[in-house]
Amino acid sequence: MERETAEWVRWFNADRLHSSIDYLSPIEYETRYREQRPTAAASVLEVA
Numbered sequence: 001m002e003r004e005t006a007e008w009v010r011w012f013n014a015d016r017l018h019s020s021i022d023y024l025s026p027i028e029y030e031t032r033y034r035e036q037r038p039t040a041a042a043s044v045l046e047v048a
Contacts (some may be wrong), residue, residue, distance in 0.1 A: 021029045
């Protein structure tokens with residue numbers, strides 16, 4: 001039972017398409033978000 005629950009949670013958080021984020025999986029949405037956002041290190045280098 002524990003294995004099946006863990007697999008469902010993984011599917012829910014990683015693979016399931018969410019209508020609230022344009023039918024992307026959470027992993028894909030987070031990847032796109034991080035690609036569009038400057039990193040903190042890059043921001044610090046630009047200021048210096």
